[in-house]
Amino acid sequence: xxxxxxxxxIGTETPTVLLHRDDADELGANPLDRIVIRSDKRTETxxxxxxxxxVDKGVLGATERLQHLTGDVDVSLAxxxxxxxxxxxxxxxKELEDDExxxxxxDIDRNALNDIELGAYVSAIYANGLSMSETLSLTEHMTExxxxxxxxxxxxxxxxxxxxxxxxxxxxxxxxxxxxxxxKIPKTSSRAITSPAGTADTVEVFCDVKFxxxxxxxxxxxxxxxxxxxxxxxLSPVDDRIIRAENPLSLDPEGQxxxxxxxxxxxxxxxxxxxxxxxxxxxxxxxxxxxxxxAEDFKRVSDHLGVRTECTITRGGAPVGRGIGPVxxxxxxxxxxxxxxxxxxxxxxxxLAEILLEICGVDGSPSRILESGEAxxxxxxxxxxxxxxxDVTRDDLVPGGKxxxxxxxxxxxxxxxxxxxxxxxxxxxxxxxxxxxxxxxxAGVDEEVSxxxxxxxxxxxxxxxxxxxxxxxxxxxPVRVGDRGESLVERV
Numbered sequence: 001x002x003x004x005x006x007x008x009x010i011g012t013e014t015p016t017v018l019l020h021r022d023d024a025d026e027l028g029a030n031p032l033d034r035i036v037i038r039s040d041k042r043t044e045t046x047x048x049x050x051x052x053x054x055v056d057k058g059v060l061g062a063t064e065r066l067q068h069l070t071g072d073v074d075v076s077l078a079x080x081x082x083x084x085x086x087x088x089x090x091x092x093x094k095e096l097e098d099d100e101x102x103x104x105x106x107d108i109d110r111n112a113l114n115d116i117e118l119g120a121y122v123s124a125i126y127a128n129g130l131s132m133s134e135t136l137s138l139t140e141h142m143t144e145x146x147x148x149x150x151x152x153x154x155x156x157x158x159x160x161x162x163x164x165x166x167x168x169x170x171x172x173x174x175x176x177x178x179x180x181x182x183x184k185i186p187k188t189s190s191r192a193i194t195s196p197a198g199t200a201d202t203v204e205v206f207c208d209v210k211f212x213x214x215x216x217x218x219x220x221x222x223x224x225x226x227x228x229x230x231x232x233x234x235l236s237p238v239d240d241r242i243i244r245a246e247n248p249l250s251l252d253p254e255g256q257x258x259x260x261x262x263x264x265x266x267x268x269x270x271x272x273x274x275x276x277x278x279x280x281x282x283x284x285x286x287x288x289x290x291x292x293x294x295a296e297d298f299k300r301v302s303d304h305l306g307v308r309t310e311c312t313i314t315r316g317g318a319p320v321g322r323g324i325g326p327v328x329x330x331x332x333x334x335x336x337x338x339x340x341x342x343x344x345x346x347x348x349x350x351x352l353a354e355i356l357l358e359i360c361g362v363d364g365s366p367s368r369i370l371e372s373g374e375a376x377x378x379x380x381x382x383x384x385x386x387x388x389x390x391d392v393t394r395d396d397l398v399p400g401g402k403x404x405x406x407x408x409x410x411x412x413x414x415x416x417x418x419x420x421x422x423x424x425x426x427x428x429x430x431x432x433x434x435x436x437x438x439x440x441x442x443a444g445v446d447e448e449v450s451x452x453x454x455x456x457x458x459x460x461x462x463x464x465x466x467x468x469x470x471x472x473x474x475x476x477x478p479v480r481v482g483d484r485g486e487s488l489v490e491r492v
Contacts, residue, residue, distance in 0.1 A: 001027055001075050003060035005039075007067045010054075013244060015111045017046035018061030024050045027077065032114040034078035039069055045078055047114050065111075083107040084117055090124035098137045105141040108238045118245040122253070130255025132297070136304055138255065142263035143305075146234040147213060149186065149269040151220075155360045157185040158270035159352060160261055162277055162294075163195070164284035166419045166426070166439075167321035169329040170276075171199045172206075172227060173336055173349035173370075174356065176378035179225035181357055181364030186220045188230035188268055193247055196426035196438055197326045200229035205330040205397060205435055207388025219385045227382060235267040236260070252284060254294060258301050266305050273302065273309045274356040278316020282419035288313070310359050312352065318417040318445040321345040325431035325438015328459065331394045337376040338394075344444065346370070400429070400436040400459035402466040406473055408449045412481045417445060421478035422456070429460040429469035437461055443479075455479045 001023070008018055017037070019029060029035060029048045037044045037060070046066055055061040062069050086100040096104075104121060107113050113121070130138065159174050171189055178185045189199035189209075200209045210232040211219070219226045231240065239260040246252060265273055275298055278284070279291035295311035302309035321332040321342045335341025336349065353366035369375045380390035389396075422439055430437030442454045449455065456479060460466035 003073055003075050004058060005060050005062050005069045005071060005073055006055070008054060008061035008063055010063050012063050012065075013241070014115065015044065015046050015065040016049055016063045017066060018049050018051050018055045018063075020055055020057045020059065021050050021052050022057050024048065027075065029077060032116060034081070034112065034114070036076050036078045037066070037069060038074045039071065044069065045110065045112055047111070081107050081112050081117070083113065087117060087121045087124060090128060091120060093128040095131055096134055096137075101134060101137040102141045105138070105145065105238055108241050109145040111241075115245065118241065122242065122245045122251055122256070125256055126251045126253045130253065132300060135255040135258050135297070135301055138259040139262050139266075139301055139305065142236050142238050142259055143266045146237040146267060148235070148267050149213065149217070149233075151184060151186070151269045155183055155362070156269050156271045157183045157356050157360050158187065158265055158268070158273045159185075159356060160265065160273065160275050162257060162261070162275070162284055164282070164419060165278045165316045166196065166319035166324045166417075166423045167329060167332070167345070168278070168319065168348075169197075169199065169202050169321060169333055170345065170349040170352060172203055172333045172379070173345070173375070174353045175225045175227055176337075176375045176382060177349070177353040177366045177369050178356055179223060179382070180369050180374040180378040181362050181366070183224070183357065183360050183362045184220060185225040186216065186268055187225065187227050188233070188235060188264065189227065190230055192432045193243065194250065194423075196324050196423050196431035197329055198432070199227070201326045201432040201435070202329045202333070203227045204229075205326050206392060207383045207386035209386065211386070219382070223378070223381045223385050225378070225382055226386065228386070230264060236263040239263060254297070258298055262298070262301055262305060262307065265307060270307055272356065272360045273307055274352050274359070275309055275311045276314055276352060277311055278314045280315055280317025281416070282421070283316035285316070308359055310355050312355065314348065316419070319419060319422060319441060320348055322441045322444070323438065324422060324426045324441070325429070325459070326435040327397050327399055328438045328440055331397050331399075334392070334394045334397070337370070337379055339371065342444075398436060399438070399440065400434065400461045402460040402463055403457055404466055404470050405442070405454040405457045406479070408451055408453050408455050408481050410481055411450045412448070413483060414443050414445050414447050414449060414455070414479060415482040416480040417441065418476075418478045421476045424476070425458060425469050425473045425478060428465065428472050429458050430462060430465040434461040434465070437465065449481060455481075
């Protein structure tokens with residue numbers, strides 16, 4: 001059938017097209033079916049949505065990802081994706097062959113799976129898991145699609161945390177420490193999905209984080225490091241589409257986590273990686289034994305890919321640092337660089353940097369680099385190279401002016417701060433959309449407080465957001481006061 005292409009302003013991540021119901025019936029297309037769109041210059045695949053009002057008969061409504069199509073096109077039903085049968089096999093708990101995984105990855109990359117099919121894939125691996133063989137295949141094939149970065153011979157350092165801990169903004173500290181010590185560290189990071197701030201959101205307080213591949217290379221050559229948003233370059237793009245399917249149900253299958261992390265590290269050209277696995281109540285990994293098992297699986301796949309990986313298992317039952325939310329976390333980072341920031345954030349950053357430099361074979365004392373001001377100077381160099389103000393101070397970073405403090409109802413010690421709940425408060429306050437919104441922890445775990453002391457302060461830009469966060473905090477009580485707690489860092 002012939003159609004006239006017209007753009008439609010409907011935000012969607014998938015290559016969606018709108019058909020009038022009469023045209024869809026004639027074509028034999030149902031919602032979420034795939035169609036082949038042929039123009040004079042190229043052939044594309046679109047996913048169908050049916051309407052009676054948004055487009056006229058004879059018109060193909062093209063959403064953003066297909067708006068390069070113009071004029072008249074020929075449309076036909078696409079054959080069923082071969083990977084759908086592979087997904088069904090996984091739903092039936094059958095181990096997938098390498099070729100089956102390759103087909104699934106290629107179809108995800110080509111947007112040949114609709115949202116329901118992609119959701120079925122995520123559900124299948126969540127319910128039935130991935131064997132080590134499947135995880136290896138998945139990682140390799142996810143690495144094959146998308147951009148890659150090359151740095152020539154030599155060591156390329158990297159750091160990653162599997163997340164789940166509020167605050168924990170160690171990347172903007174590890175990167176300048178390692179770069180100042182002489183190791184190349186091109187760090188790509190994510191934005192927040194369900195947290196109050198991703199690393200990219202916090203770094204964006206200081207400077208730009210979105211760059212083309214060529215400029216990223218220039219920044220690293222100029223400064224030895226970078227702190228950029230991974231979404232600005234197509235490194236393992238399949239991972240981003242899978243995350244979109246995982247997010248609604250907060251699914252995070254272990255094998256997929258390994259493939260997601262390591263495919264991006266391999267794509268960015270990393271040769272040596274320190275991987276932080278926090279565990280504890282409210283973290284992604286709840287149990288120490290599970291954390292150890294995950295670490296071993298990461299190392300097996302890393303060895304297969306030729307990436308030297310050292311895992312650290314850290315106590316993740318409470319936030320790291322005092323600020324939660326982009327501006328508040330950025331203030332913590334500057335505090336540590338200037339020698340007076342949160343001690344737990346400093347200690348963790350120094351230890352991760354020590355391990356990374358050790359496995360890279362690079363001499364250097366992270367503590368000395370911090371104390372001498374070399375890390376701060378390198379941080380300023382990177383910020384300036386990424387179009388930021390190298391002279392920014394904490395006073396320049398102002399938290400949201402609408403505030404509310406929560407006080408202790410008894411004397412004792414802060415025994416627990418629930419990561420998930422405290423993050424929920426910060427998000428309701430407006431983070432990360434409102435960069436100055438979030439939480440400042442006035443007391444950390446193991447600190448003694450008296451009745452009436454402020455435990456944490458909510459910062460918001462809008463009064464209604466402050467009220468929403470206050471009500472949630474009152475109902476959930478994310479900070480507990482009682483007997484003294486403890487902390488643990490274990491290297492495996």
